[in-house]
Each structure stands twice: as C-alpha cells, then as structure tokens.
Amino acid sequence: MAGRSEFSASARGVSNCSTQSYLCRGDSHVFPSSPVLKARINEMDWQGQKHAEMLMQIFLVFSAVAAFGAGYLMHDFRLMMLIYAGGVVLTALVTVPNWPYFNRHPLKWLDPSEAEKHPKPQVSNITSSSSSKKKASKNK
Amino acid sequence: MHSAVQRANTAATIAAILLATICAAASFLDAFNSPSLQAHVQVVKINRFRRQLDGNDEVKMTLKMSMDLTSLFTWNTKQVFVFLAAEYETDTNSLNQVSLWDHIVQEKERASFQVKVPTKYPLIDQGTNLRGKKVGLVLHWHIMPISGRMIQGKMPLSNFSLPDSYTTRS
Numbered sequence: 405m406a407g408r409s410e411f412s413a414s415a416r417g418v419s420n421c422s423t424q425s426y427l428c429r430g431d432s433h434v435f436p437s438s439p440v441l442k443a444r445i446n447e448m449d450w451q452g453q454k455h456a457e458m459l460m461q462i463f464l465v466f467s468a469v470a471a472f473g474a475g476y477l478m479h480d481f482r483l484m485m486l487i488y489a490g491g492v493v494l495t496a497l498v499t500v501p502n503w504p505y506f507n508r509h510p511l512k513w514l515d516p517s518e519a520e521k522h523p524k525p526q527v528s529n530i531t532s533s534s535s536s537k538k539k540a541s542k543n544k
Numbered sequence: 545m546h547s548a549v550q551r552a553n554t555a556a557t558i559a560a561i562l563l564a565t566i567c568a569a570a571s572f573l574d575a576f577n578s579p580s581l582q583a584h585v586q587v588v589k590i591n592r593f594r595r596q597l598d599g600n601d602e603v604k605m606t607l608k609m610s611m612d613l614t615s616l617f618t619w620n621t622k623q624v625f626v627f628l629a630a631e632y633e634t635d636t637n638s639l640n641q642v643s644l645w646d647h648i649v650q651e652k653e654r655a656s657f658q659v660k661v662p663t664k665y666p667l668i669d670q671g672t673n674l675r676g677k678k679v680g681l682v683l684h685w686h687i688m689p690i691s692g693r694m695i696q697g698k699m700p701l702s703n704f705s706l707p708d709s710y711t712t713r714s
Contacts, residue, residue: 453546460555468562472569479619481570481690488566492559500551 452506460499467491570620571692577618579697583611583683585628587704591662593674593711601674603667603706607645610658616687616697617652624649625686628701632680634673641682642667676708 448456467488475484588606596602609628616624627646634640644663649655667674680703687695 447546456551457554460551461558464555464558464562468566472566475570475619476573481619484566484570488563492555495559496552496555499555500548502548 448502448506449508449510451509456499456506460495463491463495463498467495567691571689574618574620574689574692574695577615579615581611581613581615581685581699583609583613583699583701585609585681585683585701587681588660590707590711593707595672595710596668599672601669601672603674604663605644605667606660606662608658608660609645611656611683613649613655613685614652616685617655618689620689620691621652622650622688622690624655625688627684629682629684630667630679631682632674632677634669634671634677636671640669642669644681674706675710677706679704679706 468491471484471488471491474487475481586608588608591604591606593601593603607628611626613624613626625646625648627643629641629643631639631641643665644667645661646664667679681701682698683701684696684698687697689695
C-alpha cells in the first residue's frame with residue numbers, strides 16, 4: 405500500500421521540494437530503499453559543492469605555482485611537469501569523489517505523508533475547457 | 545558541480561588551462577636570456593675545387609672549428625641546431641648562403657667543443673662564380689625549446705678567399 409501511494413504520487417508529478425530546483429524531480433521523495441535514490445544518497449550537499457569547488461581551484465593554482473617555481477629554481481623542466489602532475493592527481497583525489505566531509509549539511513527532504521496533505525496548488529488557465537480537463541486529470 | 549563526473553570535467557579543464565599557462569610562462573622567460581657565445585672557425589685546406597659535369601662549381605674543404613654554445617641553453621631548451629653557412633655575392637644573386645656543416649647539440653654539457661672535420665656538404669655554386677671569390681663564414685643557430693617558439697641567431701665569423709683556379713680538373 406505504501407509503495408502504491410508512492411508511485412501514484414510520482415505519476416501525478418507532485419513535488420514537495422520547497423526550492424523547486426531541478427533536483428526536485430518526481431522521484432526525489434521516494435524512500436531511501438528505492439534503488440533510484442541509493443545512488444543519490446552519497447551526494448555532496450550545496451555547501452559541500454561550493455567547498456569542493458573552492459578547494460579544487462586553490463589546489464590547482466597552488467600546484468601550478470609550486471611546480472613553476474621549483475622547475476625554475478632547479479633548472480629542470482621535467483621536475484616542473486612531475487610536480488604539476490602530482491598536484492593534479494592530488495586535487496582529483498580530494499575534490500572529485502563524494503567524500504562524507506562534503507556532506508555535513510545535508511538537505512532535509514519532506515516526508516511523503518506530509519506532502520500528500522498539501523497538494524500542489526492549481527494554476528488557473530484562460531480557457532475554461534482546458535482548465536476543466538486539467539482538473540479532471542489531476543484529481544484522479 | 546553536482547555529480548562527480550562534472551567535478552572531474554571541471555578539474556581536468558582547469559588543469560589543462562593552468563598547464564598551458566605554466567608552459568607559456570616558461571617560454572616567456574626564455575626571451576630574457578641573452579646568450580654570449582664564442583666561436584672560431586678556420587679553413588685548414590681546400591680539399592677539392594672543381595667544376596662539376598653539369599656545369600656548377602664545387603668546393604670541399606677541411607674546417608677547424610671551436611665553439612662554446614653553453615650560454616644558449618636554458619631550462620626550457622630541448623636542443624640546439626647549429627650550422628655553418630658560407631655567404632658570398634655573385635652577379636646574379638646578391639646573397640648566396642650554402643650550409644657547409646651542421647650539428648645538433650642536445651645537452652648543455654656537450655655544448656662546448658672543438659672539431660677538425662671535412663665539410664659535411666660541399667659548397668656548390670649556381671654557376672661558375674667561385675674562382676677567386678671572397679667567402680664569409682657565418683655561424684647560425686636554432687634554439688628549439690621544450691615549449692614555446694624557436695629562437696634563431698647568427699654570428700659572422702672569419703672570411704676566406706677561394707683560389708683563382710680549379711685545383712683538380714673535372
């Protein structure tokens with residue numbers, strides 16, 4: 405019964421996300437047991453993404469500057485390339501995967517039972533026939 | 545930045561841009577290198593001076609050269625290509641340049657040397673103008689960097705005069 409109500413809610417296209425961003429698709433309110441959401445459990449949150457982007461830029465610029473400085477001082481072009489490659493690999497390891505450190509302020513999604521109590525408000529149309537058709541389909 | 549793949553794409557793009565930046569910076573610093581090289585060349589003897597069957601003059605000679613190219617090398621240098629050109633003037637051409645000998649120097653440690661060699665390539669004229677001609681020897685070099693544009697330079701060295709008649713009959 406609980407599963408059927410979930411699927412019917414997603415078919416109606418009810419969104420319970422307050423921000424209405426592109427993340428809030430029809431399946432985003434499904435319980436974590438669904439395989440669709442398991443892949444999205446380990447995402448970064450918004451603050452984590454900003455933090456990761458800042459870390460990426462700082463790491464890359466720093467490794468470029470350090471590589472150039474070391475190569476210039478040691479008169480070795482190959483050394484510069486090696487240090488820069490190491491810096492890029494380190495940046496990729498720290499920034500790209502979804503580490504839990506970037507998920508310290510996770511978003512709190514609304515409960516499905518709570519969403520059903522507050523249906524999405526209807527948008528009023530110009531022609532009455534199309535609006536009546538829409539109301540009939542939505543109030544299944 | 546939402547998924548790991550997008551972050552990987554962003555990291556790769558920024559890394560490529562920064563790589564281009566540091567290579568351009570390394571090449572840019574090359575322009576401040578003012579080389580001061582020494583070179584000396586001397587014609588030991590003219591081995592053969594003849595007129596070829598198709599009508600052109602040909603000279604083969606032995607050269608004694610000493611040069612020090614170490615100041616051309618920077619940390620951004622891959623190799624230096626150096627060649628010796630004979631320059632002279634004729635009635636039809638205001639400047640003729642013929643390469644007599646060239647060498648590739650790949651390491652700074654081997655950039656200073658002395659050699660006594662016959663010319664790698666004979667001096668072949670477009671015509672028969674070489675008898676008694678005053679020829680100038682100019683050392684040219686091309687510095688090929690690891691990243692950046694090639695730098696060229698030249699330095700005129702000593703002159704010499706060819707004999708008035710052929711040393712061997714063709």
